[in-house]
Amino acid sequence: NIKKPKQIKINMVKGASIKFHSYNETVPKILELLKLQHEIKKYDKIILKPFLSEDEEKSTPREFVEATLKFVLQYKNPITEIFIAEGADGIPTEDLFESLGYKKLAEQYSVSLIDLNNTETEEMEHAEFLKFQTINYPKILLNSFLISLSKISEDEETHISGSLSNMLGLYPSSHYKGFFSKTKNKIRKWPIKYSIHDMAKIKMPDFSIIDASSKGLILAGLPLELDKQAAKLLDKDWRNVPYIKLIDDSIPKDK
Numbered sequence: 001n002i003k004k005p006k007q008i009k010i011n012m013v014k015g016a017s018i019k020f021h022s023y024n025e026t027v028p029k030i031l032e033l034l035k036l037q038h039e040i041k042k043y044d045k046i047i048l049k050p051f052l053s054e055d056e057e058k059s060t061p062r063e064f065v066e067a068t069l070k071f072v073l074q075y076k077n078p079i080t081e082i083f084i085a086e087g088a089d090g091i092p093t094e095d096l097f098e099s100l101g102y103k104k105l106a107e108q109y110s111v112s113l114i115d116l117n118n119t120e121t122e123e124m125e126h127a128e129f130l131k132f133q134t135i136n137y138p139k140i141l142l143n144s145f146l147i148s149l150s151k152i153s154e155d156e157e158t159h160i161s162g163s164l165s166n167m168l169g170l171y172p173s174s175h176y177k178g179f180f181s182k183t184k185n186k187i188r189k190w191p192i193k194y195s196i197h198d199m200a201k202i203k204m205p206d207f208s209i210i211d212a213s214s215k216g217l218i219l220a221g222l223p224l225e226l227d228k229q230a231a232k233l234l235d236k237d238w239r240n241v242p243y244i245k246l247i248d249d250s251i252p253k254d255k
Contacts, residue, residue, distance in 0.1 A: 015221020017229065020213040027067035027209070030220045036207065037075035045144035046072055047083045047114070049205070051151065051166045052096040058161055060149050062101040064211045068149060069109055083140070087116030087169040090183040114140065117173040126201045128250060131194040136175040137202050148205035148223055152212040152230050157192050159241045162230045163208035163223035167199045168192070193242035200247050224248065 018030045031037065040046055048068060050060030065084065072082055084106060088096050093115040097103045106113045121136040129135070148163040158165040168187065176184040187195040208226045210219040215233045219226050224247060231238040238244045 014225040015219060015229065017212070017217045017219045020216050020218050023061075023063045023067040023211075023213075024070075026218045027064070028071045030218050031068070031071050031209075034220055036071070036220075039207070040072060040075055040080070040145060041077050043145040044077070044079055045081050045083070045140070046076060047085050047141060047144045047146050048072070048149055049085050049146060049166060049169065050102075050149045051161060051169065052086045052088055052093070052100055052102070054091055054096075056100065058151065058153050058155070059096075059100055060151050061211060062105055064151070064209075064213075065102070065149055066105055066109075068147065068209060069105070069111065072147075073109060082111045083114050083144075084111060085114035085116050085119075085138070085141070087138075087172055089168070089173070093117055114138075116170055119172065121172055121175065124202050126198070128201050129198045130246075131190050132198045135198060135202060136172060138170055138172065141170065141203065145207070146203065146205045148208040150208070150210055152210055152214065152219075152233060154234055158196070158243060160227070160231055160234055160236065162227035162244075163205055163210060164196055164200055164227055164247060165243060167205065168196060170199055171195070191242065193246045196243040197246045197250065201250075224251075 020026050050065050052059045086093055097113050116138050120139045122139045123134045124137045125134045148166045150161055150163055150166045153161045155161045171184050171187050173184050176186040178185040205223045208223040210226050210230055212219055212233055219229055227244050228238040231241050
């Protein structure tokens with residue numbers, strides 16, 4: 001049976017930005033401002049999704065994730081499980097967990113790491129998919145509170161690295177890499193904006209935090225709005241960022 005997605009609904013302002021001082025000071029301050037401490041108490045699984053690659057400059061800094069993790073650990077329900085999850089593209093995720101310090105981080109705080117490239121999946125369909133008929137989606141994410149953690153930067157393929165482009169890591173390489181390829185080339189049979197759009201139709205991140213410390217800020221809130229703000233910080237009109245425009249156009253507008 002092919003499953004249809006169900007989006008978690010949360011009541012929250014669209015987003016905020018505050019001046020960056022340090023991860024340990026600024027991250028909890030903006031999360032308290034948005035009252036995330038009340039929201040996370042409702043869930044028994046919370047998943048932090050950084051972006052990890054061989055390019056350390058574009059990867060989500062471990063210190064940024066650590067500040068978020070400490071906040072979540074402080075305010076979660078006692079029974080809630082926390083995971084750090086990624087599905088790297090073109091390199092074993094475990095190697096990046098090791099080299100970028102995430103393995104030590106997980107051990108320090110007694111949380112689990114998930115390699116999304118090899119996790120159990122559920123076959124999902126959605127009437128608004130533009131390219132895929134179905135998507136093999138990591139099962140553990142379906143009923144979890146998913147937090148996207150990305151670092152602002154320009155990107156040749158996606159134009160910007162943002163909350164929603166970060167969700168490309170949710171395509172498991174066990175299903176989406178080619179027979180002779182290490183990379184997830186089955187998500188690149190068409191312009192990448194379509195793969196980001198179709199993944200977002202299954203489940204948007206429930207909350208996003210963007211490390212824009214290079215621009216003197218930390219952003220937090222709902223993913224699409226944050227990506228629009230991230231584009232602006234990079235001197236881009238979000239309407240010219242293909243995946244943002246495509247996803248924004250697909251959302252019904254209030255009259």
